[in-house]
Amino acid sequence: MVSSTDPLARLPEATAFTVVSTTITDGSALPREQFSHLCGGKDISPHLSWSGAPEGTRSYAVTVHDPDAPTGSGFWHWAVADIPATVTELPEGAGDDTGSGLPEGAFQLPNDTRAARFTGAAPPAGHGPHRYFVVVHALDVEAIGVPADATPALLGLTMAPHTLGRAVLIATARTPPASGDAERIEVSRVVPAPADAVFAVLTDPKGHVEIDASGTLMDAEGQPVQRPGDRFLVHMDRAALGDVPLGRYQVEVVITELIPNREIAWTVEGPARSHARHVYGYRLEPAEGGTLVTSYYDWSQVGPEWRRRLSFPVVPESALKATLGVLARTVRRRTAA
Incomplete structure (x- = not known):
């Protein structure tokens, strides 16, 4: 059952700014293309465009996290670091295997499938709706200084004292109970x-x-x-x-x-x-x-x-x-x- 806990609530306070998407709508269900191929989706990362970042922003990072996954720690679907401050948009599909839509200097960290790319939603059947926190982090450094094989959790820990602002979209996804579910x-x-x-x-x-x-x-x-x-x-x-x-x-x-x-x-x-x-x-x-x-x-x-x-x-x-x-x-x- 989905929790109402806000996974961002205990992070250091940061200025809110705006992120929008032509792919997903805040508070609405993810399109099928943003599901995992294991669930009939296409593992396509969403389009993102942001504005209003705080003064002093020198780079951005983007993360997609499902706090409702039954793991005890949620599930990281995407993490991108060192996006230049001059870039304020990522096209749909930027998070493919090669990061073809990412700007020069940016890189993808391995997600919780250990793939350095965007992996789509795959909530367990009958587990109810999961929330997907799509966050653009405005940072006060040009390079965050984590290795390319670091985990998204380490990225988050390293970003915490350097975060000036956050822009957040929350989408949902669910997989209906399997046919014949008796309970x-x-x-x-x-x-x-x-x-x-x-x-x-x-x-x-x-x-x-x-x-x-x-x-x-x-x-x-x-x-x-x-x-x-x-x-x-x-x-x-x-x-x-x-x-x-x-x-x-x-x-x-x-x-x-x-x-x-x-x-x-x-x-x-x-x-x-x-x-x-x-x-x-x-x-x-x-x-x-x-x-x-x-x-x-x-x-x-x-x-x-x-x-x-x-x-x-x-x-x-x-x-x-x-x-x-x-x-x-x-x-x-x-x-x-």
Whole structure:
């Protein structure tokens, strides 16, 4: 599951400047060409153009890092050092095997595949969306002084005291679960509304009641959620379904992931001492005509005790599809109000 941690947060402060791209859009999914050839992509580095670097900039470096890779240290996809201060643009495909689009003097360091080139995205199937931090670093030295076979991590450590500014784009990529995945369900639908309107419903406890298609959520108490760890109370009545003899009861919804206007996920804690730890969530991506909303239900982390007590999935795929329909209607009604 993707983390909301900002990998740049603990780096020394630096002046922000601007980077844009004709290849990728900040906050949006990577095009297929920027995926790895192992995932049907082409390993083509993105076009980048930057402006507004701080006074005193004498060179640039460019890095692409996935902090969500399941390695404990993320995954470095590209690192370019010693880009002259007079250069403010790299063409698409500059990061090929020969660095054909790089300016004289610049060089590519081996990435985490140990290839001195750009390697495209390849998030594990079913692991959810990964973030790709594309960063242009403005430095106060003409040459950073790391060997050509250095790691991107060593480059980052060496750059830290020389960094005047950073320009950042963040794109995303995901690989859907493999066909037949028995422990996760995903369904998608385009909701004709901007992501913030959809997210306003999903972060509102009352919104969860409004979009419930099962008829089991009676009411909710609590403030709109803002971060992982936030909680709210939901009053349930499962008697109408006749599947589990629970009747009326209360649960706490505990937010596990929250990336504003992009993703929200939660688990449910009931009166039992141990909790099932199945996860519900929504992922939002820009789409033609509105927002592509993907609803998912993941029970892969449920322990054997709960697997003996309940039959998973407790929420069928048909219920997720129905809820997306109700969500679209709810967003439309709220927007019109």
